[in-house]
Amino acid sequence: AAFTARQNRFDDVPNLQTPAPVASSTKTTKKAETVTSGLLKKCQPCNDGVKCVPQIQCPAHVRMESHDKPQICDLPAGKFGFCCQTGQNHTAPRQEEISSKERRSGIPTILPLSVLDEARRNFEHLMHGIAQIPVRRGFPDFAHGLVFHSTAKDDLHNFAISNSAIEQVMTTQLFGKKEQVPVEDFITNNVPVKFTETPLAQHCQPPPLCRNIRSVYRSLDGTCNNPLPQRSLWGAAGQPMERLLPPAYEDGIWTPRARSADGTPLLGPRKISRTLLSDVDRPHPIYNLLVMQFGQVVAHDISQTSSVRLEDGNLVQCCSPEGKVALSPQESHFACMPIHVEQDDDFYAAFGVRCLNFVRLSLVPSPDCQLGYGKQMSKVTHFLDASPVYGSSDEASRSLRAFRGGRLRMMNDFGRDLLPLTNDKNACPSEEAGKSCFHSGDGRTNQIISLITLQILLAREHNRVADALSQLNPSASDEWLFQEARRIVIAEMQHITYNEFLPIIIGPQQMKRFRLVPLHQGYAHDYNVNVNPSITNEFSGAAYRMGHSSVDGKFHIRQEHGRIDEVVNIPDVMFNPSRMRKREFYDDMLRTLYSQPMQQVDSSISQGLSRFLFRGDNPFGLDLAAINIQRGRDQGLRSYNDYLELMGAPKLQAFEQFSSEIGQKLSRVYRTPDDIDLWVGGLLEKAVEGGVVGMTFAEIIADQFARFKQGDRYYYEYDNGVNPGAFNPQQLQQIRKATLARLICDNSDRLTLQAVPLAAFIRADHPDNQMIGCDDPSLPAVNLAAWRT
Numbered sequence: 001a002a003f004t005a006r007q008n009r010f011d012d013v014p015n016l017q018t019p020a021p022v023a024s025s026t027k028t029t030k031k032a033e034t035v036t037s038g039l040l041k042k043c044q045p046c047n048d049g050v051k052c053v054p055q056i057q058c059p060a061h062v063r064m065e066s067h068d069k070p071q072i073c074d075l076p077a078g079k080f081g082f083c084c085q086t087g088q089n090h091t092a093p094r095q096e097e098i099s100s101k102e103r104r105s106g107i108p109t110i111l112p113l114s115v116l117d118e119a120r121r122n123f124e125h126l127m128h129g130i131a132q133i134p135v136r137r138g139f140p141d142f143a144h145g146l147v148f149h150s151t152a153k154d155d156l157h158n159f160a161i162s163n164s165a166i167e168q169v170m171t172t173q174l175f176g177k178k179e180q181v182p183v184e185d186f187i188t189n190n191v192p193v194k195f196t197e198t199p200l201a202q203h204c205q206p207p208p209l210c211r212n213i214r215s216v217y218r219s220l221d222g223t224c225n226n227p228l229p230q231r232s233l234w235g236a237a238g239q240p241m242e243r244l245l246p247p248a249y250e251d252g253i254w255t256p257r258a259r260s261a262d263g264t265p266l267l268g269p270r271k272i273s274r275t276l277l278s279d280v281d282r283p284h285p286i287y288n289l290l291v292m293q294f295g296q297v298v299a300h301d302i303s304q305t306s307s308v309r310l311e312d313g314n315l316v317q318c319c320s321p322e323g324k325v326a327l328s329p330q331e332s333h334f335a336c337m338p339i340h341v342e343q344d345d346d347f348y349a350a351f352g353v354r355c356l357n358f359v360r361l362s363l364v365p366s367p368d369c370q371l372g373y374g375k376q377m378s379k380v381t382h383f384l385d386a387s388p389v390y391g392s393s394d395e396a397s398r399s400l401r402a403f404r405g406g407r408l409r410m411m412n413d414f415g416r417d418l419l420p421l422t423n424d425k426n427a428c429p430s431e432e433a434g435k436s437c438f439h440s441g442d443g444r445t446n447q448i449i450s451l452i453t454l455q456i457l458l459a460r461e462h463n464r465v466a467d468a469l470s471q472l473n474p475s476a477s478d479e480w481l482f483q484e485a486r487r488i489v490i491a492e493m494q495h496i497t498y499n500e501f502l503p504i505i506i507g508p509q510q511m512k513r514f515r516l517v518p519l520h521q522g523y524a525h526d527y528n529v530n531v532n533p534s535i536t537n538e539f540s541g542a543a544y545r546m547g548h549s550s551v552d553g554k555f556h557i558r559q560e561h562g563r564i565d566e567v568v569n570i571p572d573v574m575f576n577p578s579r580m581r582k583r584e585f586y587d588d589m590l591r592t593l594y595s596q597p598m599q600q601v602d603s604s605i606s607q608g609l610s611r612f613l614f615r616g617d618n619p620f621g622l623d624l625a626a627i628n629i630q631r632g633r634d635q636g637l638r639s640y641n642d643y644l645e646l647m648g649a650p651k652l653q654a655f656e657q658f659s660s661e662i663g664q665k666l667s668r669v670y671r672t673p674d675d676i677d678l679w680v681g682g683l684l685e686k687a688v689e690g691g692v693v694g695m696t697f698a699e700i701i702a703d704q705f706a707r708f709k710q711g712d713r714y715y716y717e718y719d720n721g722v723n724p725g726a727f728n729p730q731q732l733q734q735i736r737k738a739t740l741a742r743l744i745c746d747n748s749d750r751l752t753l754q755a756v757p758l759a760a761f762i763r764a765d766h767p768d769n770q771m772i773g774c775d776d777p778s779l780p781a782v783n784l785a786a787w788r789t
């Protein structure tokens with residue numbers, strides 16, 4: 001049956017130390033191709049009589065079971081169902097089915113007024129009745145809060161939306177408690193009770209109508225991508241993230257996983273971070289830091305969550321001053337989930353720190369007005385559409401445009417185009433350093449100077465393309481030039497991502513199995529109106545955070561001819577972009593990125609991130625590794641083992657299956673293999689063949705990029721049967737020549753950078769790579785003559 005086939009997909013996964021499971025056997029690969037739809041799914045619908053149906057339609061005796069749990073699968077619109085074997089005798093219910101029916105009939109299907117009232121009072125109390133302690137400027141937690149910042153107006157809007165969602169969640173929790181609704185019903189979205197006709201229904205409106213569904217250009221906020229009216233918000237900015245598996249919330253609604261599978265309390269993430277994820281210098285033998293840096297640009301393109309805020313819009317503080325202790329429950333904000341630091345901590349003990357601030361992510365109201373678990377939002381367009389360059393709303397994009405020649409506004413810094421300076425006082429944590437902070441389409445641009453470098457590069461590319469288009473079409477309007485240049489830059493980004501970047505991360509096998517390889521010729525035909533392009537919680541909360549392990553704690557800035565000029569510690573260039581004003585720095589940074597190896601993706605995290613994150617002028621900073629683990633729990637990610645199962649791989653039975661050394665460390669921080677956090681387990685796996693991440697992350701990442709391809713009508717390889725803004729065949733052939741190497745050459749200052757590695761992500765010193773002069777005609781270029789109208 002379908003299941004057996006899937007289970008066999010990774011028959012050789014159990015020993016996680018063995019290399020590249022699927023790669024070795026063509027037989028396995030072939031089998032895999034017949035059962036995958038290109039997305040991660042727990043059961044394949046309509047295959048051998050197995051169907052994904054809502055829980056209520058699937059009596060217990062026909063459920064697909066694995067161990068003792070029913071197999072959960074995806075239904076449309078973010079719901080989960082059960083894998084059900086159809087065509088069998090449904091008339092002989094088992095005992096547990098009867099009791100479940102009886103129980104079900106006892107649950108009211110309308111929301112009692114008393115529940116609404118009581119929840120309202122609880123919510124009011126939590127919002128206003130408790131001490132409102134803000135984070136102070138100048139501390140690492142302040143900078144941390146700023147990575148969730150977009151614009152003041154957006155922050156305010158999201159705040160209102162999130163409050164409404166949190167009130168819904170609190171109402172759901174109260175209802176669940178009063179009516180004793182089983183957790184399973186909540187996590188599979190199967191509680192048929194609605195907020196309709198209650199004051200909480202204000203956000204349950206049908207999606208907005210799209211005025212022009214055949215628009216040649218994708219919208220700035222990502223709306224109206226899916227042509228079906230009820231799906232016009234799929235992938236749009238501010239929409240909820242999806243899930244591969246139902247959330248692991250203790251109450252099925254929003255209470256984070258806090259207990260081990262054996263019932264004892266889980267250990268805190270700082271302890272896990274310092275035990276398992278220490279800092280070891282392991283330069284990657286093949287890839288350079290551009291992989292890391294381009295990876296972060298992609299991360300920011302496709303996801304930005306946001307944290308809950310205080311009533312006045314300030315950031316929430318959960319620890320006492322200087323992190324001496326966590327605030328008492330009476331003083332604590334309801335969104336607090338501070339990270340506990342033990343007294344014997346090998347780093348923080350020296351500063352007397354016992355508490356790291358951590359605030360939960362804000363939520364969006366249930367799209368279908370139904371009681372259910374909390375859903376985290378992403379503030380940027382989920383699609384890969386260069387939103388860090390153009391913003392994720394019409395308003396943001398207007399603030400970036402010059403409205404002349406289709407160009408983006410830039411600051412001319414003695415002949416060099418840099419991003420414009422920002423006047424947003426929340427773009428950087430300290431007002432002093434803030435004076436030289438930059439404005440772009442993404443609120444996180446100033447987070448690290450190497451990120452600013454690529455943000456400048458992409459904005460310059462837009463203007464370079466707009467200028468060339470204007471030369472070719474002298475009478476073209478600003479609007480046409482802007483939109484065409486944007487369409488081209490997005491296509492270049494997509495092509496570089498699928499053609500050069502992604503294969504490095506997930507390896508060639510996953511590229512093929514998930515049908516992610518760009519074509520050499522002709523149009524692709526993978527669009528599927530049923531694929532939801534939204535980011536998944538598993539991707540943003542764990543798998544794609546693999547990038548944090550690729551970060552090197554230092555930049556070795558080299559002079560043009562190799563001598564190291566300056567060693568820069570990364571915490572010194574976080575939210576501190578003043579170096580960018582040094583004439584040669586931009587070129588120097590680009591050369592550093594392509595020359596210096598990235599760090600391997602493994603269990604090592606640089607102390608620049610795990611001790612000194614956003615330290616500013618302070619002696620210590622935050623621990624990003626601990627934050628990632630805590631974030632996974634906040635987002636309701638299930639444990640690592642559940643995702644192994646989702647992929648069809650056997651679960652981990654013993655810690656030592658990794659290695660005896662890792663196993664020993666694991667057993668110091670987890671009680672059973674069923675407790676391992678997804679981000680941690682994924683990092684411990686050996687890389688897949690030809691990729692940098694292990695199989696679990698490779699699959700989750702491949703699934704995500706398959707969603708972006710199959711679920712994006714404007715994907716650059718589609719023809720105008722699907723994509724109203726399709727490229728003509730000549731244009732598409734030109735886009736296929738885009739490379740990161742060319743992008744760097746075309747947009748460098750040519751002060752200290754005259755050449756690039758032909759394969760830009762591969763170390764310049766790698767024997768298979770070669771340096772190529774920026775003026776060498778054999779470096780391919782997109783010929784824009786195909787855009788002469």
Ligand code: HEM
Binds near residue numbers: 546627
């Ligand atoms: C110097 C480099 C980097 C720094 C300082 C950094 C820092 C951060 C911080 C502070 C967060 C928010 C954590 C939280 O509260 O949950 C975050 C989120 C994230 N990071 Fe990084 N990061 C870096 C590089 C990267 C790279 C290279 C990648 C991927 C290739 C990446 C992927 C992500 C993702 C996917 C998220 C979640 C975004 C969201 O959905 O809100 N980061 N990072």
Ligand SMILES: [Ca+2]
Binds near residue numbers: 302381382387
């Ligand atoms: Ca985007």
